[in-house]
Amino acid sequence: MTTQKDVAEKAGVTVTTVSRVINNRGYIADETREKVYQVMEELNYRPNAVARSLSKRKSDILGVILPAVYHPFFSSLLSYLENYAHQNGYKIMLCNSQMEAEKEKNYINMLRAQQVDGIFLASHTLDIAKEIKVDLPVLTFDRQIEGIPYICSDNFKGGRLAAEHLLAEGAEELVYIGGSLELDLLSNQRFKGFKETVNRKGLKVKKYQCQLNSFDRQEYKKLAREIFRNKRKIDGIFASSDLIAAAVIKEAENNGIRVPDDLKVIGYDDLELARLFRPEITTIRQPTAAIARRGIELLLKAVEGEEVETENILDVELIKRESA
Amino acid sequence: MTTQKDVAEKAGVTVTTVSRVINNRGYIADETREKVYQVMEELNYRPNAVARSLSKRKSDILGVILPAVYHPFFSSLLSYLENYAHQNGYKIMLCNSQMEAEKEKNYINMLRAQQVDGIFLASHTLDIAKEIKVDLPVLTFDRQIEGIPYICSDNFKGGRLAAEHLLAEGAEELVYIGGSLELDLLSNQRFKGFKETVNRKGLKVKKYQCQLNSFDRQEYKKLAREIFRNKRKIDGIFASSDLIAAAVIKEAENNGIRVPDDLKVIGYDDLELARLFRPEITTIRQPTAAIARRGIELLLKAVEGEEVETENILDVELIKRESA
DNA sequence: TTGAAAGCGCTAACAC
DNA sequence: GTGTTAGCGCTTTCAA
Numbered sequence: 173m174t175t176q177k178d179v180a181e182k183a184g185v186t187v188t189t190v191s192r193v194i195n196n197r198g199y200i201a202d203e204t205r206e207k208v209y210q211v212m213e214e215l216n217y218r219p220n221a222v223a224r225s226l227s228k229r230k231s232d233i234l235g236v237i238l239p240a241v242y243h244p245f246f247s248s249l250l251s252y253l254e255n256y257a258h259q260n261g262y263k264i265m266l267c268n269s270q271m272e273a274e275k276e277k278n279y280i281n282m283l284r285a286q287q288v289d290g291i292f293l294a295s296h297t298l299d300i301a302k303e304i305k306v307d308l309p310v311l312t313f314d315r316q317i318e319g320i321p322y323i324c325s326d327n328f329k330g331g332r333l334a335a336e337h338l339l340a341e342g343a344e345e346l347v348y349i350g351g352s353l354e355l356d357l358l359s360n361q362r363f364k365g366f367k368e369t370v371n372r373k374g375l376k377v378k379k380y381q382c383q384l385n386s387f388d389r390q391e392y393k394k395l396a397r398e399i400f401r402n403k404r405k406i407d408g409i410f411a412s413s414d415l416i417a418a419a420v421i422k423e424a425e426n427n428g429i430r431v432p433d434d435l436k437v438i439g440y441d442d443l444e445l446a447r448l449f450r451p452e453i454t455t456i457r458q459p460t461a462a463i464a465r466r467g468i469e470l471l472l473k474a475v476e477g478e479e480v481e482t483e484n485i486l487d488v489e490l491i492k493r494e495s496a
Numbered sequence: 497m498t499t500q501k502d503v504a505e506k507a508g509v510t511v512t513t514v515s516r517v518i519n520n521r522g523y524i525a526d527e528t529r530e531k532v533y534q535v536m537e538e539l540n541y542r543p544n545a546v547a548r549s550l551s552k553r554k555s556d557i558l559g560v561i562l563p564a565v566y567h568p569f570f571s572s573l574l575s576y577l578e579n580y581a582h583q584n585g586y587k588i589m590l591c592n593s594q595m596e597a598e599k600e601k602n603y604i605n606m607l608r609a610q611q612v613d614g615i616f617l618a619s620h621t622l623d624i625a626k627e628i629k630v631d632l633p634v635l636t637f638d639r640q641i642e643g644i645p646y647i648c649s650d651n652f653k654g655g656r657l658a659a660e661h662l663l664a665e666g667a668e669e670l671v672y673i674g675g676s677l678e679l680d681l682l683s684n685q686r687f688k689g690f691k692e693t694v695n696r697k698g699l700k701v702k703k704y705q706c707q708l709n710s711f712d713r714q715e716y717k718k719l720a721r722e723i724f725r726n727k728r729k730i731d732g733i734f735a736s737s738d739l740i741a742a743a744v745i746k747e748a749e750n751n752g753i754r755v756p757d758d759l760k761v762i763g764y765d766d767l768e769l770a771r772l773f774r775p776e777i778t779t780i781r782q783p784t785a786a787i788a789r790r791g792i793e794l795l796l797k798a799v800e801g802e803e804v805e806t807e808n809i810l811d812v813e814l815i816k817r818e819s820a
Numbered sequence: 821t822t823g824a825a826a827g828c829g830c831t832a833a834c835a836c
Numbered sequence: 837g838t839g840t841t842a843g844c845g846c847t848t849t850c851a852a
Contacts, residue, residue, distance in 0.1 A: 173631075175845055186823050191847060199821050218609040222555060223845030225546045226828050229497075233589075241578065242768070247571030254565065254592040258599075263606065265557075266590040268578045275582075285542040286587065307497075389768055418772045425774060444566070444713055448742045450749060450774065499829055510839050515831060522832095523837050547829035550844045 174215045183211040194219055225287060234471060235283035237267040237276060239296035240387045244443045245413065245460070246294065249313075252464030253292060260472055262289070271387075273297035280306065290471040296355060309474030311467055314358045321474070323467050323484040324358045330456040330488045331365025334410040334438045337454070337490055339373055341436050343408025346370050349380040349395055349420060350412025351387075359412060362440060362456075366410050378406075392416050396423035407435055408496070414439035414446040417453050421495060436496035451494030459486050498539045507535040518543055549611060558795060559607035561591040561600060563620035564711045568767045569737065569784070570618065573637075576788030577616060584796055586613070595711075597621035604630065614795040620679060633798030635791055638682045645798070647791050647808040648682045654780040654812045655689025658734040658762045661778070661814055663697055665760050667732025670694050673704040673719055673744060674736025675711075683736060686764060686780075690734050702730075716740050720747035731759055732820070738763035738770040741777050745819060760820035775818030783810050 176187045176194075183190070185204060192198050193208045211217075225231040234257050238246045254264050265288060267279040276297050283291055290309040304310060304317060312322040338346060348367070353360050367377045380395050382388075396419050399406060411417035417439030421431045429435050431451055439446060442457035463486055474480045500511045500518075507514070509528060516522050517532045535541075549555040558581050562570045578588050589612060591603040600621050607615055614633035628634060628641060636646040662670060672691070677684050691701045704719050706712075720743050723730060735741035741763030745755050753759050755775055763770060766781035787810055798804045 173845095177845080187846075188823055188825095188848085189821090192822085195847080197848095201821060204821080218605060220550075220611060220845050221606075221609040222546055222549045222611045223828090224847075226544075226550050226830090227845080227847045229828070231546060236590075241575040242568075242572045244566075244568060244571070244769075247568070247574075248566045250571075250590075251565040251592055254590055255594075258592075263610065264590045266560075266574075266578055266588045268575055268582075270579075281542060282545075282587065285545045287544060287546045389771065415769075415772065422772060422774055445568075445739075445769065448713065448739065448746060449772070450746055497829095501829080511830075512832085512839060512841095513837085516838085519831080525837060528837080544829050547844090548831075550846090551829080551831045553844070 173220075174217050175220065176217075179208065179211050179215060179217050182215065183208045229287075231287045231289055232261060233263045233265050233286065233288045234468075235265045235267060235279075235286070235288040235291040237269055237279050237283075237291065237293045237295065239269055239271045239294055241266070241268045243387045244415065244445055245441045245458070248443065248460050249294075249464055252461050253468060256465050256468040260468065262468075262472070269295070269297070271296045273299065280304065284308065289475045292467055292471060296357070309471055309480075311471050311474070311480075313463070313467065315356070316358060321470060321480045321482045321484065322358070323463055323470065323486070325458040325463065325488045326485050327359050327361035327488075328365035330440060330458075331362040331367070331410070332369045333488065333490045334362075334440075334456055335366045335369035337438060337492070337496060338408035338410065338436055339370070339375075341408070341432075341496060343436050344375060345404055345406045346375060346408045346410070347378050347380065347399055347406050348410050348412075349399065349416055351382045353379075353381055362410075362412050378402075389415070389419060392419035393423060396420045400424065400427045400429070409435065409437045411437065411439050414441045414443045414453050414455055417455070417495065418445075418449050421449065421451070421453070431495050438490075438496045442491050446491075447493070449495075454493045454496040455491050456488050457491050458488060462486050497544075498541045499544065500541075503532065503535050503539060503541050506539065507532050553611075555611045555613055556585060557587045557589050557610065557612045558792070559589050559591060559603075559610070559612040559615040561593055561603050561607075561615065561617045561619065563593055563595045563618055565590070565592045567711045568739065568769055569765045569782070572767065572784050573618075573788055576785050577792060580789050580792040584792060586792075586796070593619070593621070595620045597623065604628065608632065613799045616791055616795060620681070633795055633804075635795050635798070635804075637787070637791065639680070640682060645794060645804045645806045645808065646682070647787055647794065647810070649782040649787065649812045650809050651683050651685035651812075652689035654764060654782075655686040655691070655734070656693045657780055657812065657814045658686075658764075659690045659693035661762060661816070661820060662732035662734065662760055663694070663699075665732070665756075665820060667760050668699060669728055669730045670699060670701050670732045670734070671704065671723060671730050672701050672734050672736075673723065673740055675706045677703075677705055686734075686736050702726075713739075713743060716743035717747060720744045724748065724751045724753065733759065733761045735761065735763050738765045738767045738777050738779055741779070741819065742769075742773050745773065745775070745777070755819050762814075762820045766815055770815075771817070773819075778817045778820040779815050780812050781815045782812060786810050 269276040294313040439455040446453040593600040618637040763779040770777040
């Protein structure tokens with residue numbers, strides 16, 4: 173491994189000088205600078221980021237904790253997060269908590285030990301609040317924790333838009349199907365916005381929830397089955413993700429129920445995939461790229477010690493396609 | 497920030513002792529150990545991983561370079577990689593190359609600077625070979641580079657199985673649709689295996705390739721359109737991914753072609769999603785979890801200085817569902 | 821414009 | 837069993 177010292181010796185200067193040209197700090201003679209560059213090139217030298225981190229007490233690494241990397245929404249979000257982080261000279265350390273509280277807790281400690289400069293936390297476990305008392309910048313996604321800034325899409329509005337659309341299309345027997353409402357995720361506001369809007373029309377909403385901590389096709393399918401086992405003729409469904417919507421639509425058609433003729437279905441997220449299904453899924457678009465960009469922006473602001481807005485709610489919109 | 501020194505002082509010992517209890521190395525009096533643990537607890541102390549890495553010249557970090565994190569195959573692979581790495585006490589630094597050669601090259605250098613212990617590289621750029629001359633363990637996925645071990649699914653067999661199945665189902669006008677064959681990816685063997693098997697029956701294969709560096713629904717759609725614009729009545733399609741298969745099926749049905757009655761379609765990967773589509777996609781299952789597990793295993797072997805098998809080809813199987 | 825030297829927090833001989 | 841000490845490779849005063 174070639175070090176600054178090797179470069180220094182070969183260039184006939186000291187490590188101080190080499191460090192200076194690398195960081196472009198202080199006065200250096202052009203000649204010296206050239207020489208040093210040249211030697212670095214010759215030796216194929218790369219500064220040791222670990223040593224640098226230790227010395228500067230800054231790692232230029234951001235931790236990202238996600239509940240399920242394989243879920244298309246989160247992998248899309250992750251892709252954007254990585255992208256914006258990279259644009260700002262930061263690296264990503266990835267943690268896939270798989271919705272296990274213990275794992276999540278360990279990850280937080282691990283990231284702390286790793287001296288990451290900040291953490292983007294999409295937590296899906298119950299008692300995260302007390303674990304998160306760390307001394308470094310944290311931004312949560314879809315979750316509100318005392319004293320920690322958060323970012324999310326306007327879940328409430330999303331629910332409202334979905335309701336308004338289904339009602340406008342004449343649906344009257346309405347169902348909400350989504351993840352467990354026990355976790356105090358902000359995405360539960362989707363249900364709230366939906367329900368309130370529907371209730372205001374004097375109608376009711378029947379709700380179906382997944383098991384706690386599940387992002388699972390089997391689970392979606394099971395739930396969809398339940399819905400159609402019901403006697404009552406459902407004509408409008410709001411699913412809290414496009415994947416759930418797809419599973420519901422599939423199950424409906426298996427039961428001879430035509431979408432959108434007999435039943436209207438609206439999803440959430442607007443995954444790239446939403447347009448690969450037939451019918452194409454009408455959905456509430458979550459501004460994934462903007463969430464990531466803003467998220468990184470906020471985190472980096474916090475890293476630099478600036479004050480950061482606590483509440484960051486990004487707008488959503490209804491994307492009308494074929495399923496509703 | 498609380499350091500070993502703080503712990504040592506409060507516990508009335510030296511840093512050596514603290515280090516010893518942390519690493520559980522050498523003789524320590526039970527009493528001392530207890531005391532140290534207790535103080536660490538009180539001070540909520542976490543060893544600084546950066547300092548440790550510098551000292552031990554080992555980071556316990558693995559770099560993962562992927563062409564497109566948002567693609568369901570890669571996000572699934574990533575999820576497993578993270579999982580197995582974590583099980584082995586390693587962390588993941590994520591790089592999303594987006595198929596840009598320059599970015600990939602920078603990432604390799606970055607990971608080197610970061611002192612990662614090994615790199616899992618799924619490269620999708622043309623001239624990676626000469627950039628990859630690094631002194632640390634590398635494992636490539638779906639790509640064979642002189643002197644570097646690689647892992648992949650049995651792409652050739654996958655192509656053969658797809659062909660055999662389509663032929664057995666009576667298809668005669670066959671099409672292959674997939675990513676660009678210009679990149680020397682091992683996944684091109686899918687085409688080779690398919691073509692050879694079909695040719696052996698005296699039949700021909702028409703091939704459609706995506707643009708270089710594209711994992712894109714629009715692109716898939718465009719290609720699918722081309723296929724059906726053709727006069728000849730196609731009756732069997734092998735798509736190099738389930739996503740492409742889904743796009744093709746959708747386009748077919750838009751053209752009044754029924755799948756599987758008029759046209760049989762086989763995908764590749766066996767994404768979880770393959771079963772959310774209607775018809776459910778018949779596909780070649782790539783053993784994603786096994787690839788990740790084996791991949792991490794190989795990489796860690798290499799990290800420990802052991803010799804590693806160069807060629808690691810994992811078996812595939814045909815999953816018969818509805819589309820063929 | 822450059823160098824000497826201390827220090828970042830931890831590990832690991834070696835000594836006692 | 838425990839402490840002393842010399843690094844790991846880099847940054848950063850301070851001095852020259």
